Amino acid sequence: MPYYHHSYDNDEPIFASLRHEIMANWVEKNWIPQNPETDWVMVGTDKVCLNPKNLELFTQSVVLKAGYRFAGRKPTGHAILPFVMQHDHQGKIDETTGSYIYRFTLGTVDVVEVLVLSVYFSDGWHQVCMACVPQEFLSVWADFLTTCRRLAYPEQSVMVIGGNQRNFEPRVTWDEIILEDDLKQTILKEVENFYTRGVAIYQRLNINPFRKILLAGVPGTGKTMLCNALAKWAIDKGYQAIYVSSADANGAQFWKIQQALHTAAHSQKPALILLEELDAYLNAHEKALILNVLDGSESFANKQGTLLIATTNYPESIDERVLKRPGRLDRIYIIPPIKNAELAERMLKHYLGDLWLPEHVELAPKLVGYPGAFIREVAVFALTQLVDLDADTLTLDVLQSSFERLQAQIEARDEFIITQRKPEDETDEESAIDCEEGGAK
Ligand SMILES: Nc1ncnc2c1ncn2[C@@H]1O[C@H](COP(=O)(O)OP(=O)(O)OP(=O)(O)O)[C@@H](O)[C@H]1O
Ligand SMILES: [Mg+2]
DSSP: OOOOOOOOOTHHHHHHHHHHHHHHHIIIIIIIIOOOOTTTEEEEOGGGGGGGHTTTTTTTTTGGGGGEEEEEEOOOOOSSSSSOEETTTTTTTEEEEEEEEEEEEEETTTEEEEEEEEEEESSTTEEEEEEEGGGGGHHHHHHHHHHHHHHSSOOSOOEEEESOOOGGGOOOOOOGOSSOHHHHHHHHHHHHHIIIIIIHHHHHSOOOOOEEEEEEESSSHHHHHHHHHHHHHHHHHEEEEEOOOOOOOSSSSSSHHHHHHHHHHHHOOOEEEEHHHHHHHHOOTTTHHHHHHHHTTTTOOTOOOOOEEEEEOGGGGGGHHHTTTTTTSSSEEEEEEESSSHHHHHHHHHHHHOOOOOOGGGGGHTTTOOOHHHHHHHHHHHHHHHHHHSSSSSOOOHHHHHHHHHHHHHHHHHHHHHHSOOOGGEEEEGOOOOOTTTTOO
């Protein structure tokens, strides 16, 4: 059986490893023979899952990865480790050691058991905690721990589901996003109005204050940037912001949306959920679940309001039951590529910074129709050329050739994609939704 342990701050390694050994030996002799067919892994774990106050926060609506639910724990009944309790100032137990079996259910049938062992190993009440987990259950166990921490310490910043917290720091300011002023203002107003006025209206009508907006657009037009700026806006207001990404090994799975809704519902604050790439979740298998959620599942109600902002590159792959049925998506905004030379100029200026020269304006009309990410690349590539040329002013020629080079790359790529495309894909365009660019549904 593999045996790992992770270190804790200020651990005294000798004591810690001794306790690990005692526990691992006991597990090998007593636990594994009871369930020899399971492929067990012994891992160091976090004492956050030993605190009964934290475990009480797992209600039926807390759904873990792959749809599992935590169903409680019981002592193993073996006196292998002492049960030592600590309590808070109200007399509630908030720390324990001992040996426990944690149970997880999937629907009503499957039960997975995890053995958790913990003991103090120093006079300073340092605790060492280990879990013996079925190998194939490890990722759900990891999610259980993350969820424990999230419930125990509600985040001050954006909660990230499906990715590393550090991958989504809310840093983008509203000014950095270059879009038509009208569109930018409309989106921000819509978001603000929901919290300031909309929620009260929903409440008066006795319906769940849950509003859903879709941002659609080709890659690189700034949808993720908008999400980031909105998350920052929400955090600054003291709201709960939740970012759901499918860009981790788990991909687009419904339990991520469930976790987001649960966090929103249990937050004491107004909540903003940012759900990237909605289309990826709408696979045949889970579509019905998503439709249900978009209908405004009452079990996830937050009285202070939940606003869900989803993004997609492929509105055509979101079927009509989502797009056109009133109430499932309340509003759709198309985030377009650069629409005119004035915006292209603003974007170039923004990315060239101090190296911007009035003569660069000549390139602006050629940039119309490209997404913001392309213009940023033109600028970045030109600036790297400058370093190679050891120059300190960026001539129009260098900028122009940077543009031509990237344009040629894109054309070559598009041609490649067109020739690779199967004939049946050609019909995709016909089912594209009839939405005005930059407009709302
Ligand atoms: N409207 C914009 N204003 C300023 N910068 C932009 C804009 N659009 C794109 N960019 C630049 O391009 C980068 C990529 O944009 P972003 O990730 O927001 O696009 P996206 O619409 O989310 O793309 P995708 O659909 O592929 O996820 C941004 O980090 C930013 O540097
Ligand atoms: Mg994006």
